[in-house]
Amino acid sequence: MKIVVAIKQVPDRDAPVRIAPGGKWIDETDLQWAMNEPDAYALEEALQLKEKNGGEVVALSAGPERTGQTIREALAKGADRAIQVVCDDLGTRDALGVAKLLAAAIKPENPDLVLTGLQSEDIGLGQTGVIAAELLGLPHATLILHVEKTDAGVTVKRELEEGWFQSIEMPLPAVLTMQSGGTKLRYATLMGIKRAKTKELKSVTAAELGADAAPVVVLEQIALPKKQKSTQILPGSPKEAAAALIEKLKTEARVL
């Protein structure tokens, strides 16, 4: 089974969020970058499928030069080879524009399965995989926790809302977007990093792929939310405090 895993490099979760001049994106100086966590789960699932069924795992990532670091991480964790789509305009592309890039890179590979994370930790649109499937003309399923190879294709476990799940039978080739937490991630090893140096890393540009970038949706401005998280101590008698808490959990935190 040949599996392409689309991976995004995102700012580290602990990265300081400062708005860049122009107000359209964050200041990327001094940012630490990491592999998007749902994509890490997609990679893990791909590696496990390969370990069980044989085949090949190809890591794919689009972005500027720095993306190479994340691609090497994927190779170190066990991907067999990688494709880097070098482009500096990822931030100004909408979901459709990004998916066009990826689909153009995936198409000549003719994979049996395309896996990617459910959504990115930075923009969080959660659409790239679905749109890529549409562009490639492949069936897809989202929020997948587990993939099992069958004779006819795959059986996937999909997460529904409120603790429900569903099994879906699908033919191959197909595109799946993976939910975090369905399996356990492996850690990177020194051996993996050293072996990764000898693996193939193919680099293509957006222009070579011929994927246009004219967006239909534009990000106009970003801003820091006004409210910062702080602890609200609820005063009053136990009864009053209890009532106030339940009200806040319902209306403010919306967890009841």
Place this chain on the structure above:
Amino acid sequence: MSGILVILEERGGRIRSSSWEALAAALKLGPAQDITAVVIGAQTAALAAEAAAKGVGKVVRVEHPLLAPYTADGYCAALEQLLQNQGPTQVVFPHTYQVRDYAPALAARMGQSLIGDVVAIEDGAVFTRQLMQGRLNANYRHSGNGPCFVSTQAGAFRADAVDALAGASPATITTFTPNLDASQIRTEPGEPFREAAQTVDLGSAQRIVSVGRGIKEEQNLGLVKDLAAALGAELAASRPICDNGWLPMERQVGSSGQTVAPKLYLAVGISGAIQHLVGMKGSQCIVAINKDPDAPIFEVADYGIVGDLFEVVPALTETVKAAK
């Protein structure tokens, strides 16, 4: 090209409240009479009636036997035909798991890109959504031709804006029958299921009530169990409670136990040692009840009650029960 389509979603034969919220969001884009509510499925009569009563402009039933159960292929094909037919300027969805599954593909099919998980809409069709896990707000605008696709975050818009429309005369209901062929549907979905409730699975619990040393005696655990039952929450504990054998080890949250990330984590009589904090810091909303105002648990809590848990916990249980 005119009008706003709102695609409603049902559960158990009723329109879901998040769909009314999407409708409320649509009211920020245009008057009620410009809004067409869309119900979709194999049997939509009751749903259509429910939607029509809300006083929107029109209701369309997109009905076909192949639309049950839900498949992305079926929904995309049916709704594509509807959109060709109606030519709306905007299409609004509730941002549900189902919408996330098909709406991006539908938009792409129309050469569009969905503005997903919107939390606010400002005049001039400026859509706000959150980036970087809620650490940033971003304003988006649709440019170019064709319909603008938007999905709205659950809870971001108030459904009572729709209730205010009620009383107007019910909308007219039309039926749209798409051309669907079984071969178009490539996936074969199974029945929804829940995980067999084998052992305690704190990891997937939505709500957790966790108890620590402040409970003092094993026989006092009943208080906390009552609260957990009232909230529909799993019961968990800090390490000393499990060490004492008052609760089984698999209910221990912390560095040597489980790591949890529920929507609601209610810590009762837990001071907040680091071993505990690392196991629950990812919770969406943390509530702490402790008699010591300096307890470190308050550092990570969203809400806190400083007080005697033997008074606060029963009061909470009562309040929750009364609200039901």
Place this chain on the structure above:
Amino acid sequence: MMASLPTLAEPRHFAIWESALFAALIVASVWAFWRPFGTILRKILASKSDADFHLFPIGRRIRDFVWEVMLQAKVIRERPLPGLAHAFVFWAFCAFALVTLNHCATAFGAAFLDPAEPVSRIYYYIAAVFAAACAIGIFGLFVRRFFARPKWLGELSWGSGLVALLIFLLMVTYLAAFFVQPDSLAARALWWAHTLTLLAFLPVIPHTKHLHLVLSPFTIFLSRGGFSRIPPLSGDEDFGLVAGKDLTRLASLQAYSCVECGRCTEHCPANNTGKLLNPKQIVLGLRGYLNEYSPASEEPLLGKYNAQEAAFQCTTCGACEFQCPVGIEHLPIIIGLRRGAVNTGAWEDDYGAKLFLALERGSNALGMSATERDKFVEKNTLPIFDGTQEYCLWLGCMGAYDPRGREIVLALVRVMRHLGASFGVLRKEKCTGDPVRRLGNDLVFQQLAEANLESMAQNKVKKIVSICPHCVRTIQEDWKEFGAPPAVEHHSEFLARFASQLQPVQDQKRIVFHDPCYLGRYRGVYDQPRQVAALAGDLVEAPRSRERSFCCGAGGGLSFLGEEKGDRVSHVRAAELAATGANVVAAACPFCNTMFQDAFAARGEGAPELMDIAQLVARGLPE
């Protein structure tokens, strides 16, 4: 006076056939010795060379050799009575060197000592005194091993009994020769008895733990030195101790040097609380491996002879390495085995993977968001280090995120402010890499060490003070592999320096100080924290203290690995500390602190109060 003493009787004339028989026996004995010993020597020499080995400076080596080998100081210090018995056996062997040489030479008419000549005679008497002491000593050791049988010595072995018998015979046959006539049949019989014992002894050596007779002087002389010194990996194919091919000469030499005394096991916190780990068996496992496979083998080291589970139960407290009388460095071996398992991904552990992933991506071992640290720094208005202050106050993961660790930091900050010491905290810190270093994850350790070294240089840090002995150790010793770290000290050293400027606390308590492994054995700091704690009350000592301190169970990354098997190390130690009757347990390490907090919580009411030494002295400060 000497004339009245008996003279050693030796046969003076040997028949040719006697000399020839003796010569043949020597050849046979040496051959029987060399055959197995040569194999062992070849295995040691065929092992990989130690990349970081330097013979110089040699002064340390000579000092260790004199102290540990010649004077037997370590053997005696750690187990005084059996140690002394052993020392006498050793010294007797040394004293016998010339006697034995002469004894053999006699058979070929080449004797150079004359029992009647005064200098030789004195020498013989000295040897006799040692022989007597040795005979008593070996008898004592025999009784201990075969009748008292402390469990650390392990199974009874025929070899030990045989060797004890041979040594005893050697001594007795020598002493008896003082009481017979020269050239008598008895003298000749004793000569032959002594000779045959000696020739029988030689071939026994390579088959038994008495190999240490030959090897351990070299092992001690050639040891890496320092404490728990983890060698750098060499080349692209070195991932730690994966298979035989990764064993270095020092590791192989040490494996064959083990004398199976069990001191390491006796003091091992893991072994004492019912875990699989037995440091002696780790070393003997390597020996078993080398005996079966070659040092070029690809067969995994963790398998038939050593269990992965055991390797990951080590708290790296270092009690084993500290006690070892024959120079075995257990920690580089145990950590080497972990490196082999982690660097190749062979170790699968949910908690371990979580820790590694947290440090691959984040800044701290606890997996907390770095903004939590920012909030703590901001809320307590800790000054930011800008290069102008004298001290960089290193918070560490525990100081930055653990509520108790934060209290320790804030107590130290109060004291520093009171003393007028200028300090600042870094705007950003990454974990020093201690837990990944000890767990053998070289990839993450290197990333952390390099990032931290860079930040130290950028911020022009000259002097670090930290509340965490693990941070101190890792910064000072382990970062060296990747650059030159700034000077670093533990807050106990800082506070002790200023002790005269600190007020004694009024409500004096009874305090027991727990020596953290990484402050005591690792750094040799024992007195300073006591000096600081003494400001707050009367010190009492736990039965196991200072060099013998018993671990809290947190080290070696184990505080991140979930529940332990058997008894909890922390509970055993907490009970010991509580039993001293002290009302305060003084800690000097945030990890010890958090372990004991849990342990005392489990004990319930009546547990002693737990405080860091910084908190103890901060109580004496004016509000």
